[in-house]
Amino acid sequence: xxxxxxxxTVESELGAPGAKKPLISIRNLTVYFDLGRQRxxxxxxxxxxxxxxxxxxxxxxxxxxxxxxxxxxxxxxSRGWLSGWLWVVVNGVVIALLLTFALYRRRGARETVKAVxxxxxxxxxxxxxxxxxxxxxxxxxxGRAIVRLTNPTSGQVLFRDRDLxxxxxxxxxxHRRHLQIIFQDPYASLNPRMTVGxxxxxxxxxxxxxxxxxxxxxxxxxxxxxxxxxxxxxxYPHEFSGGQRQRIGIARALAVEPDxxxxxxxxxxxxxxxxxxxxxxxGKLQRQKNLTYLFxxxxxxxxxxxANRVAVMYLGKIVEVANSSAIYDxxxxxxxxxxxxxxxxPDPAVEATRQRMVxxxxxxxxxxxxxxxxxxxRCSYAIEVCKTVVPPLVEIKPNHFAACIRISPEQPQxxxxxxxxxxxxxAASGLIL
Amino acid sequence: MSTRNGNLLxxxxxxxxFHTDDGTVKAVxxxxxxxxxxETLGIVGESGSGKSVTNLSIIRLIQNPPGEIVxxxxxxxxKDILRLxxxxxxKVRGRRIAMIFQDPMTSLNPFMKISxxxxxxxxxHLGHSKSQAYAHAxxxxxxxxxxxxxxxxxxYPHEFSGGMRQRVMxxxxxxxxxxxxxxxxxxxxxxxxxxxxxxxxxKTLxxxxxxxxxxxxxxxxxxxxxxxxxLVMYAGKIFEQAPTRELFAAPANPxxxxxxxxxxxxxxxxxxxxxxxxxxxxxxxxxxxxxFAPRCERAExxxxxEFPPFVAVTHDHHSLCHFATEVYAQSLGEKSxxxxxxxxxxxxKWGLS
Numbered sequence: 001x002x003x004x005x006x007x008x009t010v011e012s013e014l015g016a017p018g019a020k021k022p023l024i025s026i027r028n029l030t031v032y033f034d035l036g037r038q039r040x041x042x043x044x045x046x047x048x049x050x051x052x053x054x055x056x057x058x059x060x061x062x063x064x065x066x067x068x069x070x071x072x073x074x075x076x077x078s079r080g081w082l083s084g085w086l087w088v089v090v091n092g093v094v095i096a097l098l099l100t101f102a103l104y105r106r107r108g109a110r111e112t113v114k115a116v117x118x119x120x121x122x123x124x125x126x127x128x129x130x131x132x133x134x135x136x137x138x139x140x141x142x143g144r145a146i147v148r149l150t151n152p153t154s155g156q157v158l159f160r161d162r163d164l165x166x167x168x169x170x171x172x173x174x175h176r177r178h179l180q181i182i183f184q185d186p187y188a189s190l191n192p193r194m195t196v197g198x199x200x201x202x203x204x205x206x207x208x209x210x211x212x213x214x215x216x217x218x219x220x221x222x223x224x225x226x227x228x229x230x231x232x233x234x235x236y237p238h239e240f241s242g243g244q245r246q247r248i249g250i251a252r253a254l255a256v257e258p259d260x261x262x263x264x265x266x267x268x269x270x271x272x273x274x275x276x277x278x279x280x281x282x283g284k285l286q287r288q289k290n291l292t293y294l295f296x297x298x299x300x301x302x303x304x305x306x307a308n309r310v311a312v313m314y315l316g317k318i319v320e321v322a323n324s325s326a327i328y329d330x331x332x333x334x335x336x337x338x339x340x341x342x343x344x345x346p347d348p349a350v351e352a353t354r355q356r357m358v359x360x361x362x363x364x365x366x367x368x369x370x371x372x373x374x375x376x377x378r379c380s381y382a383i384e385v386c387k388t389v390v391p392p393l394v395e396i397k398p399n400h401f402a403a404c405i406r407i408s409p410e411q412p413q414x415x416x417x418x419x420x421x422x423x424x425x426x427a428a429s430g431l432i433l
Numbered sequence: 434m435s436t437r438n439g440n441l442l443x444x445x446x447x448x449x450x451f452h453t454d455d456g457t458v459k460a461v462x463x464x465x466x467x468x469x470x471x472e473t474l475g476i477v478g479e480s481g482s483g484k485s486v487t488n489l490s491i492i493r494l495i496q497n498p499p500g501e502i503v504x505x506x507x508x509x510x511x512k513d514i515l516r517l518x519x520x521x522x523x524k525v526r527g528r529r530i531a532m533i534f535q536d537p538m539t540s541l542n543p544f545m546k547i548s549x550x551x552x553x554x555x556x557x558h559l560g561h562s563k564s565q566a567y568a569h570a571x572x573x574x575x576x577x578x579x580x581x582x583x584x585x586x587x588x589y590p591h592e593f594s595g596g597m598r599q600r601v602m603x604x605x606x607x608x609x610x611x612x613x614x615x616x617x618x619x620x621x622x623x624x625x626x627x628x629x630x631x632x633x634x635x636k637t638l639x640x641x642x643x644x645x646x647x648x649x650x651x652x653x654x655x656x657x658x659x660x661x662x663x664l665v666m667y668a669g670k671i672f673e674q675a676p677t678r679e680l681f682a683a684p685a686n687p688x689x690x691x692x693x694x695x696x697x698x699x700x701x702x703x704x705x706x707x708x709x710x711x712x713x714x715x716x717x718x719x720x721x722x723x724x725f726a727p728r729c730e731r732a733e734x735x736x737x738x739e740f741p742p743f744v745a746v747t748h749d750h751h752s753l754c755h756f757a758t759e760v761y762a763q764s765l766g767e768k769s770x771x772x773x774x775x776x777x778x779x780x781x782k783w784g785l786s
Contacts, residue, residue: 134624134625134626134627135624241712241713243712244712271479271480271651271713272479272651272652272653272692272695272696273479273691273692273695273708273709273713274712274713275695276695276697276706276707276708276709277708277709277710279697279706280705280706280708283705283706298624298625300625301654301696301697302697304697305697305706306697338626339625339626341629342625342626342628342629343625343654344628344629344632344652344654344655344657344658345654345657345658346653346654346657346681346693346696347657347681348657348658348677348678348681349678349681349682350657351657351658352658354658356629356633358626358629358630358633359626359629359630360630361580362594362596362597362627363624
């Protein structure tokens, strides 16, 4: 635990613009999903090297104790019914069956997906932090873990000096008022049997924020805020277009006057001309209500426009954090470079001259992520050490953090680092201790 | 081999209507365009603009009822596809015109091995024997960059990732060396890095085989680097038609202009983004006059009353707008002033070494 606390103090400056106190501090957050026992070997990553996790071992142990108890109970009860050799035979069969069952469960190793693996981040009041990465990198899970729609496996989410990750359900409910989430799919996230008025009103009732006539007034105000006509109050979600539905989702999130909103791919399902409308609406609301956003998206152009700072995620880890202009103009970590160069630019003149850095292959499976730097399997700059050393997030330039052992504050540009050298290796070993 | 003027495909006044309970939806309403051999045509539009239906009509994949190709001509290599018998169409479809769809999971048969799905194509169209077809399948997978093609060819679709599946789709589409490849949102369901791979692949294969391509997408960034000509569709009609560079440099239609401006500009300072107000139209109940008029900044009285003309601002640049020439002149003016600093800045910022 001691090292854990040390790390918190070490990293409390993470990405701090000035000395402002962060609204939300995430420390070493991990979210593992237990997939149960592995049935057959996966093809990716050459597999078969799974380990028993502590959690899985405990579950097995509990089940074993349970089986042993059942055996004892059967033995004791049947003692009164049967006698002599019949008792011995019956119990022999029972024990053999239970043993077979216990061993049957043991075959194959447990599989866990490390969706979020030791993430530390600060989110400052009034800012928009963009979170980008390919599908399956854990960005949505991270967003959901912050508002506790997914329970974190370990780590902390500090919000107003409380650790959200370890609150009970009842305690968490009080805090939910301050933390809201907008979902990607406006078609699936609204109850089709409720009218728009009821949908927007529900959080007001849940948190008893308005009473009697006030409720109706509040609902109307909220709809107006997000640009929906009051006439729509009695309509059902299916009568609206995607963009309008997203507005309903935003109105509902705003009903409880939150401080922080996780926007999980809020514009991905929308048409181009509607995307701009929703982005502008989110921007306007942020200025009016001093909101803080975690803006999750795979659309790097939208993130660049909407976010002040950007965090890049790869296979459960944050690999780069910086101001959005720095990330886009001068990315340091090779993955970020590739990601940004993959974005098509809507300008034929630029596209014709631009050299694209195309990554080979797919994102490896998060079930057995590669050892060392998780990006080394696709990285053209990877050297032997990258396969073993997990790169820490290091402040390469002021407020610009990157996780790559081949760069260091002295040599920030990976292109100019001598082949085979890893100037960041010292920092890595210093942190691991 | 080719038609009168080097065009592989000539579409004339194509109209595809869907008869629904809600009235007749004119999904494609008077679309005409030409595609030259070896050229790439991009079709851009929002959902419901008729871009996919246009292409489904070209290969006669419109379900009837409710859909009906009401009128028009689709000359492919001199023959009108719309007048062919079902039997004849089947010989063209897949063999000479191939298609890639958006969602590679739903367009591959989950119960069939990849090898069988690939072999089916060449056995049917090219008359390959089983062993020939199998060898060809491996060769095609190799061409589209699937590692260890020999081992993966007997896998099932679910064993491939999204990007890999799209590669399989491309392999399948190209296995009979079609003259025209229609790619309907080929990269939309994929991650950016995989999207870049797939687009790069289509580009190189196109250069190698000389196939003509129709690329349907809603992403202006994708068409910018891939296409020679562009069609912008809205409410079933072609709103603007021009060479790609020309269209990006000097749009002559307020809708195109709005679309271009509403893409977040990575080089601009964050702030308000240009937005086209309002909602995409309900194609079953289009307003009188210009369908874009209710959302258009430039709209005047005439736009709400009369359907706009298809104006030729230059010999190969057309726009469906009452004020096309004006908008075009304005775009030209804006471009020349912003060109120098904007263009250079973008190259510097986005072109990574």
